[in-house]
Amino acid sequence: MKITVHRKAHFNAAHRLFRKEWSDERNLEVFGKCSNPNYHGHNYELIVSVTGEPNPETGFVMDLKILKELIYREVEESFDHKNLNLEVPEFKDLNPTAENIVVVIWNKLRNKIREDHDLEVTLYETPRNFVSYKGE
Numbered sequence: 001m002k003i004t005v006h007r008k009a010h011f012n013a014a015h016r017l018f019r020k021e022w023s024d025e026r027n028l029e030v031f032g033k034c035s036n037p038n039y040h041g042h043n044y045e046l047i048v049s050v051t052g053e054p055n056p057e058t059g060f061v062m063d064l065k066i067l068k069e070l071i072y073r074e075v076e077e078s079f080d081h082k083n084l085n086l087e088v089p090e091f092k093d094l095n096p097t098a099e100n101i102v103v104v105i106w107n108k109l110r111n112k113i114r115e116d117h118d119l120e121v122t123l124y125e126t127p128r129n130f131v132s133y134k135g136e
């Protein structure tokens with residue numbers, strides 16, 4: 001029997017979507033207002049979902065307190081109140097789109113979670129725009 005446990009978290013961060021080899025006009029055409037050269041912020045909401053068999057002794061798939069601390073260490077500490085383009089090394093040469101952010105987060109968490117557990121990460125960039133990734 002497999003069960004999925006979910007933990008929500010959030011971080012606030014600034015970003016700019018752009019390609020440096022393109023003009024500001026071209027970036028505006030493709031990335032819209034998220035290409036503002038002076039950056040802008042989002043309140044990102046994160047859902048980390050871990051699927052596995054519950055341990056028969058504890059009833060836990062994974063201790064949610066441990067998952068909470070893991071998300072804090074791996075995601076919130078590095079991303080919260082940061083400029084993703086300028087302060088988070090993973091985005092030095094990678095456009096911080098919701099798609100790229102969710103993959104970076106998944107990769108940071110994957111090797112910290114038991115191999116026999118499945119991992120899916122869902123990231124809300126705005127209340128209506130969200131992406132999810134499960135490593136496929």
Ligand SMILES: Nc1nc2c(c(=O)[nH]1)N=C([C@H](O)[C@H](O)COP(=O)(O)OP(=O)(O)OP(=O)(O)O)CN2
Pocket residue numbers: 017031032034096097098099125126127128129
């Ligand atoms: N495939 C993607 N498309 C877009 C991304 C992205 O990361 N992946 N990002 C953006 C912007 O960064 C942002 O998400 C859009 O902001 P906004 O248009 O303000 O979104 P809202 O949900 O607030 O817009 P409403 O019009 O109020 O619904 C754009 N595209």
Ligand SMILES: [Zn+2]
Pocket residue numbers: 015034040041042
């Ligand atoms: Zn944006």
